[in-house]
Amino acid sequence: MRKNICELVRRELDELMLDETCSTAALGHLRECGACREFQEKQTKLRQIVGSLGTVAAPADFDFRLRARLANESSSAASSFSFLAGPVLRRGFAAVAVLVVFATGAYLVRNTLNRPGTSEQMAKQTPAVRETPKPPQETVTRNTQEPPKTMDVAVVQNKRSQGNRTGRAGLVAIRNRPLATKEFSSTGAEVIGNAEPVGTSTPFSIDASSLQYFRVSVDDGRGNAKTISVPTISFGSQRLMQNANQFAPKRVW
Amino acid sequence: MNFRITIRVAVLVALCFGVVSAQTPSPSPKKPAPPARAGRDKAPAAPQVVTIIHRLNALKMFRLLARSQQQVQAISSLDWSFNLMDDVHTNVIAGLALDDGETIAAWLPEAEVEFGPVPAPPSEAPEAPAAPKPPVAAFPSMPNTFFDAPDITVIGSDGRQLPAKYIGFDAVTGLSILRLTKKNAVAAGTFKYEPVNTGEAVLLYQPEPVQGARPLLRPRLYARMAAIEGRIQTVLASPSGGVARFRVSAAKLSPGNIGGVALNQAGETIGIVDGLEGNEASILPATLIKRAAQRVLDQQASVPRPWLGVKGEAIAALKFDEIVNHGWALNQAAALANKHRGIMLTSIVPGSPAALAALRAGDVILKVDDKDIQSADDFTWWLEQAGPSSFVAFTVMRPDRPVEEELNVKLSQMLEPSFSFNLRNWVTPVKGFSLLDQGIETIALRPPVATQLGTTAGLLVVYVDPVTAAFEAGLQPGDVIQSINGKSVAVFKTDPKPATYTFEVVRKKEKLVFTVPAKKTPGTK
Numbered sequence: 001m002r003k004n005i006c007e008l009v010r011r012e013l014d015e016l017m018l019d020e021t022c023s024t025a026a027l028g029h030l031r032e033c034g035a036c037r038e039f040q041e042k043q044t045k046l047r048q049i050v051g052s053l054g055t056v057a058a059p060a061d062f063d064f065r066l067r068a069r070l071a072n073e074s075s076s077a078a079s080s081f082s083f084l085a086g087p088v089l090r091r092g093f094a095a096v097a098v099l100v101v102f103a104t105g106a107y108l109v110r111n112t113l114n115r116p117g118t119s120e121q122m123a124k125q126t127p128a129v130r131e132t133p134k135p136p137q138e139t140v141t142r143n144t145q146e147p148p149k150t151m152d153v154a155v156v157q158n159k160r161s162q163g164n165r166t167g168r169a170g171l172v173a174i175r176n177r178p179l180a181t182k183e184f185s186s187t188g189a190e191v192i193g194n195a196e197p198v199g200t201s202t203p204f205s206i207d208a209s210s211l212q213y214f215r216v217s218v219d220d221g222r223g224n225a226k227t228i229s230v231p232t233i234s235f236g237s238q239r240l241m242q243n244a245n246q247f248a249p250k251r252v253w
Numbered sequence: 254m255n256f257r258i259t260i261r262v263a264v265l266v267a268l269c270f271g272v273v274s275a276q277t278p279s280p281s282p283k284k285p286a287p288p289a290r291a292g293r294d295k296a297p298a299a300p301q302v303v304t305i306i307h308r309l310n311a312l313k314m315f316r317l318l319a320r321s322q323q324q325v326q327a328i329s330s331l332d333w334s335f336n337l338m339d340d341v342h343t344n345v346i347a348g349l350a351l352d353d354g355e356t357i358a359a360w361l362p363e364a365e366v367e368f369g370p371v372p373a374p375p376s377e378a379p380e381a382p383a384a385p386k387p388p389v390a391a392f393p394s395m396p397n398t399f400f401d402a403p404d405i406t407v408i409g410s411d412g413r414q415l416p417a418k419y420i421g422f423d424a425v426t427g428l429s430i431l432r433l434t435k436k437n438a439v440a441a442g443t444f445k446y447e448p449v450n451t452g453e454a455v456l457l458y459q460p461e462p463v464q465g466a467r468p469l470l471r472p473r474l475y476a477r478m479a480a481i482e483g484r485i486q487t488v489l490a491s492p493s494g495g496v497a498r499f500r501v502s503a504a505k506l507s508p509g510n511i512g513g514v515a516l517n518q519a520g521e522t523i524g525i526v527d528g529l530e531g532n533e534a535s536i537l538p539a540t541l542i543k544r545a546a547q548r549v550l551d552q553q554a555s556v557p558r559p560w561l562g563v564k565g566e567a568i569a570a571l572k573f574d575e576i577v578n579h580g581w582a583l584n585q586a587a588a589l590a591n592k593h594r595g596i597m598l599t600s601i602v603p604g605s606p607a608a609l610a611a612l613r614a615g616d617v618i619l620k621v622d623d624k625d626i627q628s629a630d631d632f633t634w635w636l637e638q639a640g641p642s643s644f645v646a647f648t649v650m651r652p653d654r655p656v657e658e659e660l661n662v663k664l665s666q667m668l669e670p671s672f673s674f675n676l677r678n679w680v681t682p683v684k685g686f687s688l689l690d691q692g693i694e695t696i697a698l699r700p701p702v703a704t705q706l707g708t709t710a711g712l713l714v715v716y717v718d719p720v721t722a723a724f725e726a727g728l729q730p731g732d733v734i735q736s737i738n739g740k741s742v743a744v745f746k747t748d749p750k751p752a753t754y755t756f757e758v759v760r761k762k763e764k765l766v767f768t769v770p771a772k773k774t775p776g777t778k
Contacts, residue, residue: 093260094259094260097260200477200478200479200480201410201412201477201478201479202411202412202477203463203475203476203477204304204408204412204475204476204477205473205474205475205476206306206343206345206473206474206475206476207473211339211340211341211342211343212311212332212334212335212336212339212340212341213332213341214311214314214341214342215332216318216328216330216331217328217329217330217331218318218325218326218327218328218329219325219326219327219329219699220325220326222326225329228318230314230341230342231342232341232342232343233342233343233344233345233462233474234342234343234344234345234362235344235345235346235459235460235461235462235476235509236345236346236362236459236507236508236509236510236511236512236513237344237346237359237360237361237362237511237512238362238508238509238511239362239363240317240342240362240363251564251565251566251629252563252564253559253560253561253562253563253564253565253632253633253636
């Protein structure tokens with residue numbers, strides 16, 4: 001009987017939010033039952049720890065990985081035709097499939113005819129001609145007369161604070177731990193983009209197919225654990241590791 | 254039956270089309286071209302600005318982790334599907350093609366993973382007097398091994414991929430030098446070597462991602478080279494009279510600008526951004542870039558910088574209290590502070606040239622070879638002029654001496670002076686011993702991680718010096734050392750030092766044994 005009461009009280013404690021109080025019956029039981037009191041203390045502590053962690057932002061490449069995973073799952077699901085059991089479904093699906101084939105074909109043809117230069121096309125272009133220095137006005141005029149080669153696409157705005165090479169944003173101090181973890185998974189790739197570009201080149205592609213996510217837990221031998229993760233792609237000459245060595249450092253000889 | 258097959262074929266064809274079209278990059282071609290904004294596309298053509306793609310696999314990332322100032326005793330967990338040889342990071346940066354059309358200079362932010370071995374920590378032997386001694390081991394020039402070959406791709410301004418070879422690192426400037434394997438693969442731009450003027454407009458080129466063009470199934474990213482405008486605010490002269498750096502202000506500079514290439518409005522290269530100070534970018538001038546490239550090309554290897562083994566600060570930048578805290582009497586400290594000259598040493602690396610010359614924390618170096626030192630930049634400049642492994646004469650003031658002293662110091666050399674300080678914090682994989690003096694860099698693995706690599710516990714080898722017996726015996730980065738001389742790495746001790754090391758390692762879940770004669774370190778008999 002007492003065991004049942006304990007279970008009920010613990011269930012209630014489980015469902016409580018951090019700032020809620022439990023029923024008077026449960027409170028009465030807690031006064032009597034040491035085990036349930038201990039359970040309550042543990043639960044409260046756990047909630048406080050979890051509550052203190054704050055909001056967790058999605059990793060920078062979350063959408064990219066999610067889409068890749070969805071694509072994988074949808075392609076593997078497509079290989080199973082067991083759902084085509086019914087004749088009506090079968091015919092309906094056949095009609096949809098034919099439509100998809102036509103639509104995709106049309107899209108592909110249109111895209112192939114109109115798409116801007118890809119890296120493969122760029123590879124076939126002749127190398128740029130060596131230019132002799134020209135007065136500034138001349139160069140500017142010539143360039144403004146050329147049709148813009150670039151695609152109009154959004155540039156990720158870098159909201160990181162300014163700082164020197166090692167002073168990077170995104171430092172999250174873990175409570176009661178002397179070491180800090182630099183959590184890159186919630187920060188964007190390093191991007192220049194705060195200032196409006198005055199000129200851009202034709203886009204080129206970068207193969208990112210073999211990249212895996214680097215996220216490891218380490219300990220420092222003093223009982224402190226931390227997680228180190230790095231973005232899969234970064235732009236610009238910034239260091240990945242917190243307090244990493246600084247090239248050509250000042251005040252170290 | 255036939256109907257079912259027809260449906261399957263139709264679905265497969267549709268999927269194939271879907272996959273192919275998903276590979277097709279580009280935003281919608283029907284999208285009308287945006288109206289040209291004021292100031293857009295006015296940057297000059299910059300054939301000399303290339304894009305460099307530097308990839309790091311997981312093993313190199315572990316090496317970077319071990320060599321950084323991160324306190325890492327052991328790896329305690331990893332993703333179960335983690336593969337040491339797979340890429341984990343791609344860095345996209347600007348590079349500068351020099352006027353020969355073949356040599357590329359760039360600030361590779363993770364260049365240290367391409368360095369040779371980290372020098373072993375100095376032995377605990379008592380410090381010798383100032384008598385000349387052999388220099389402390391520096392980073393020797395190494396051929397890249399199969400496991401260490403830098404994974405670098407250069408993309409020209411026209412989008413062509415250009416095969417390139419990593420030649421080396423210039424420690425004075427922090428630049429990495431690459432060489433294209435084809436002559437004149439890049440139409441080189443022109444350089445402006447004469448002094449630049451304040452107020453002059455500059456363009457800072459840097460690659461940036463192109464959004465909205467991510468194919469679904471075969472992950473490819475798109476990037477482009479973009480330029481932002483800035484203006485030269487200050488020109489900093491070197492003690493010898495040339496331009497040491499110049500500073501450029503630009504709207505909303507971010508750390509992402511570091512490594513960018515600076516051109517003037519005529520399209521002439523004037524330098525590379527090597528740091529940010531407040532709202533200004535510090536630019537390493539073209540003359541110094543060219544000298545750095547020449548140094549590396551002459552040696553066909555990384556070029557170290559002179560190494561003294563000290564940290565310090567210019568007296569002019571110190572507070573009065575800070576001078577007093579280093580052992581100076583009040584009246585002496587006041588006199589020093591008023592002079593506004595000299596470098597106060599705040600930390601000395603044991604076994605370094607400074608330690609061998611009996612320099613101590615609190616000493617103030619007033620002159621190098623009779624040249625007055627006003628600032629940290631002056632000190633750096635004159636040491637660099639002296640060059641690695643050279644003798645220099647310091648004029649030193651000491652807290653406990655009434656008069657200035659002359660000290661002759663033989664400089665050593667090092668690629669990354671910060672390593673010497675890291676070494677003191679270098680957490681040995683297992684308490685009581687390190688394999689650094691055997692040319693082997695490792696990170697300890699906790700059992701769950703070791704299990705993933707086919708063993709119960711051990712040391713993951715992240716680097717093996719190619720001129721050591723361990724390398725010749727066949728030990729490779731990626732191996733996990735399970736035991737040494739028959740003892741688990743957790744209990745093994747190198748006291749007394751063994752004559753040989755027998756490593757039992759696990760490579761691709763297969764057990765191998767390597768016996769390696771111990772490399773003699775200075776001080777051992």
